[in-house]
Amino acid sequence: MSAANAVIEAMPADRLRAMVGRRLRHVVRSAYREVPFYRWYYDRLGFDPDGVASVDDLARIPTVTKRDLLEFQAGRPVAGERDPSLRQIHLTSGTSGVGRESHPRYAEDLEAVGIGGAYEFLWAGLVPGERLLLTIPYSQTMAGPHFQATCKAAGLVPVNAFATGTTERVAQLYRFACAGLSATPSYVHALTLEARRQGRRPDRDLPSFRRIFVSGESYGTEWAREVEAYWGARVHEGWGATQTLGVVMASCELGAVVDGPYGPARGVLHGLDHRCVIEVLAADGSPVGPGDAGEIVVTTLRTRGLPSVRFRMGDRVRRLGTGSCRCGRTSSCFEAGTIGRLDDMIKIRGMNVWPSSVDAAVLQGAVVDYRGRVFTGGDGRERVEVGVELADPSAWSDEFVTGVRDRIKALAGVSMDVVQLPSGTLREEGFKSRRWRDERASRR
Amino acid sequence: MPPGGDRGAGTAGRPAPPPGTGTTAVAATTSPGVADLQQQVTALVLGTRSLAESVDACGVPMPIVALLAERARAVVDELAWELGVDAGAPDGDVGPAG
Numbered sequence: 448m449s450a451a452n453a454v455i456e457a458m459p460a461d462r463l464r465a466m467v468g469r470r471l472r473h474v475v476r477s478a479y480r481e482v483p484f485y486r487w488y489y490d491r492l493g494f495d496p497d498g499v500a501s502v503d504d505l506a507r508i509p510t511v512t513k514r515d516l517l518e519f520q521a522g523r524p525v526a527g528e529r530d531p532s533l534r535q536i537h538l539t540s541g542t543s544g545v546g547r548e549s550h551p552r553y554a555e556d557l558e559a560v561g562i563g564g565a566y567e568f569l570w571a572g573l574v575p576g577e578r579l580l581l582t583i584p585y586s587q588t589m590a591g592p593h594f595q596a597t598c599k600a601a602g603l604v605p606v607n608a609f610a611t612g613t614t615e616r617v618a619q620l621y622r623f624a625c626a627g628l629s630a631t632p633s634y635v636h637a638l639t640l641e642a643r644r645q646g647r648r649p650d651r652d653l654p655s656f657r658r659i660f661v662s663g664e665s666y667g668t669e670w671a672r673e674v675e676a677y678w679g680a681r682v683h684e685g686w687g688a689t690q691t692l693g694v695v696m697a698s699c700e701l702g703a704v705v706d707g708p709y710g711p712a713r714g715v716l717h718g719l720d721h722r723c724v725i726e727v728l729a730a731d732g733s734p735v736g737p738g739d740a741g742e743i744v745v746t747t748l749r750t751r752g753l754p755s756v757r758f759r760m761g762d763r764v765r766r767l768g769t770g771s772c773r774c775g776r777t778s779s780c781f782e783a784g785t786i787g788r789l790d791d792m793i794k795i796r797g798m799n800v801w802p803s804s805v806d807a808a809v810l811q812g813a814v815v816d817y818r819g820r821v822f823t824g825g826d827g828r829e830r831v832e833v834g835v836e837l838a839d840p841s842a843w844s845d846e847f848v849t850g851v852r853d854r855i856k857a858l859a860g861v862s863m864d865v866v867q868l869p870s871g872t873l874r875e876e877g878f879k880s881r882r883w884r885d886e887r888a889s890r891r
Numbered sequence: 892m893p894p895g896g897d898r899g900a901g902t903a904g905r906p907a908p909p910p911g912t913g914t915t916a917v918a919a920t921t922s923p924g925v926a927d928l929q930q931q932v933t934a935l936v937l938g939t940r941s942l943a944e945s946v947d948a949c950g951v952p953m954p955i956v957a958l959l960a961e962r963a964r965a966v967v968d969e970l971a972w973e974l975g976v977d978a979g980a981p982d983g984d985v986g987p988a989g
Contacts, residue, residue, distance in 0.1 A: 453927055454975055462975075470977060558965040562973070721972070751974065 449700040453570035456776060457719050463721060468501035470748045471724065475499045475508060477756050484519045485756065503722065510732075510744060510757040513539075516548040524551045533752075537589035539689045540683050550589070550689050551752040560589070560693045563719050565699035568601040568627075571658050572715075575602025577626035578655075580619060582634055583663075585609045589689045594629060595691065597671040613641045620653060627658035632666035635659060636810060639677055640838050650679030660682055661703070662694075665787045667807025668711040675773050685762075686716060687846070688871040690755045691745050694782055695723035699774045705782040715763075715772035718779035723747050725779055726757070727766040727835040737768035742789055763789045793883060795821060795861050796829055802883050805833065805863070808854035813838040814888025816873045819863075821887040829887065831863040836873050843867050911927040925974070932971045939964040 450456050458466075475496040476606040479483040490495060492509050499508060525536060535552040550562075573579070580596055585591030591609070598605040606623045609618045617638060621629065630638065642649065651657050657680045671682045684703040687694035696716040703714045718725045727735050735741040743760040767780035785803055794802045802819065809817045815836040824830040835851065836844060850863045855863050943960045946953065968978040 452973055454928075455973060458975065466977065474978075533913065554961045554965040556966060558962070558969045562969060749969070 448776065449570055449572060451566045457776075458721075460777060464502055467721065467724060467748065468503075471505070471746065472499055474754055475756055476748070476754055478700060481828040483493050484516060484753065484755060484779050486846060487519055488515060501513070502724070506727070506732075506744070506759070508746075508757050509754070510773075512759050513545050513548060513761065517546045522549055533821045535592060535884050536587070537689050538587045540588050540590075553751045555749075555751040557592070557596065558723075560593055561600035562749070563687055563692075563694035563697070563722055564593065564597030564685060565600035566719055567660065567673050567683065567694050568597065568658075570697060570699045571660070571681070571683045571702075572700055573601065573603060573625075573626055573658060576604065576605045578607045578623045579660075580608050580616065580625045580628035581614060581828075582608055582628065582638075584632040588710065589693070593637070593687075593693045602741060608752060609754040611873070614645075617642045617645060617647065620649070620656065621647075623790055624655040625652075627660060628656075629660040629662070631663040632661045632670070632810075633664060633816070635661060635674060636670070636816070639674055640813070640815060642679070642842075644838070648665070650677065653679070655821060656680055660685060662686065665785050665801075665803035665806060668704045668713060668784065669809060670807065670810050671784070672711045673811060675704070686786055687780075688760065688762075690747075690758050690760065691723055692747055692750045695719050695725060695745065695747075695783060698783055699772060699776060701772065701774055705773075713785065714783040715774075716781040717769060717772065717774075717776050720778050725781075727764055727781075728759075735766050740765040743786075744856060762786055763790050775801050791883070792884060793821060795831055800859050800861055805855055806882075808858045809835060809851055813842055817882060818868070819883040820875065820886060831861060833863050833865050834872075836866060836868040837871065840867070840870050909985055929976050932967070932974050932976055935967045936971050936976070939967045 448456070455463075476499070479489050479496040480486075488511065489509070494509050496508075498504065527551075530551070532553050533551055534557055537550045537552060538547045539550070541547045568579070568831070581594045582596075583590045585596065585607070594790055597603075602625075606619055607623055610617050619625070626634060628635075628638070647653075652799055656678060657677060659674065659680050659682045661682060661683050672695075675682055676682075681702040682704055683698045685694040685697040685700075686695070696718050698714050699717055701714055703716075704711050705714045706712070727739075727741040728740045728744050728745040729735050729739070740763055743762045745755050745758050745760060749757045759827050764786045765782040767782055769780060770777055771780040787801060787803045790804050792804070805817075815838050816834050817835045820832045820834070822832070824829055833851070833855065851865050852863065855861070939960070943957075943964050946957045946960045971978040
């Protein structure tokens, strides 16, 4: 095991639980006392935070949703009136489509924000002084400050490639002899296609490069293995959000994709249980068991400005049993590569279809990207069409189409038509790709 | 060997990682050395709190110093947490958590 902090990672479970419980009590009480949103929210619900004594009382605490925060913040100044202790304001990205709430940050938050990501990078084996290419845009969201703080906390040198294009970013990997890069899976795919177009062979001509850190989207295991082979690097994953003050789950030294009995298999994301209480709840609010999927609900233990106390993330993850990973860590475990939005699920012909399953079937080889469309055909029946753009349009063939259709059917359980999109149809999206549209007559 | 598995760290020409960034997991929580560290960081927490209060009470205009003291306190609180010491206990006590 490659420890980033053996004091925490080897802490006996009962000590960790007591540590977390004591902190939870403090978080809930100080949130009510100091954070206007929680005073408003708990008063409205008649909830008394003094009743929270330990982790055993977690389920008694009301959950919070994005809509609750947005309701409170509507009509109020962003992050409240002038506060001399305020140091940053982070807006959420808005990719959920519901709205963008603001998160005030104080000095304590700015010191805490990079720690989780440092665990991810150090677990992956990067060492201080190595260079990491950053691609996720620097704006009013937490992403920019988060990645800078994470590099600082891990002793890494950030190569800030926000303001440049894909061609130059590939060049910067070489110019700065980067050890790794951080991007969404969609963007890693775009970088890979560009590097191939440039004739690069990073597995041979970029010896410093060895780690790819993905976040923000699900991805297929075969895609990940293709990327690993091309770049000569291992894929790792971290999960976190504005509401969690950065990464709170990350893959270990084994990576996000491991060798399974039948080929590449999902790796494990380890919870940073001393920094965030991560629940996975079924639709009825009960905790799911090992092997089952549910909604991620988070309670941050190191946030001062706007802590998340049982915040429902709207993301879905599969919980694994404690100790599921061969690394031997005893923290909470979650399946890597499959975290997706709960509201991304599409019902097609009575089947629950997760776009991530179509991603895994389509996004391989020379596929640039795809767009999915569910619509009502002329005969009134539901039709599903997947439009695919290839890096080399001349590679389109009946064999290719059959292969994609068969994989979609196997992974998503639904038959879909596969059509070709002309080159350049799909705009390069550097952040999270939104690939699906539902145009069924019944949705109007 | 997984891709990128043995590239980089430890190869000839690469500087050794700083102390504390090693790769051996031990039963560190109960190590006497860790207990010493926890005592040291507890003293640091109390020291940075005291410093911040003193700067506020000093009466000399020095916002740059005050802001540095604020950051020092925040860093030390995080350092303490990562060593298993809770500097934010509601009763003001600082000590090994759990």
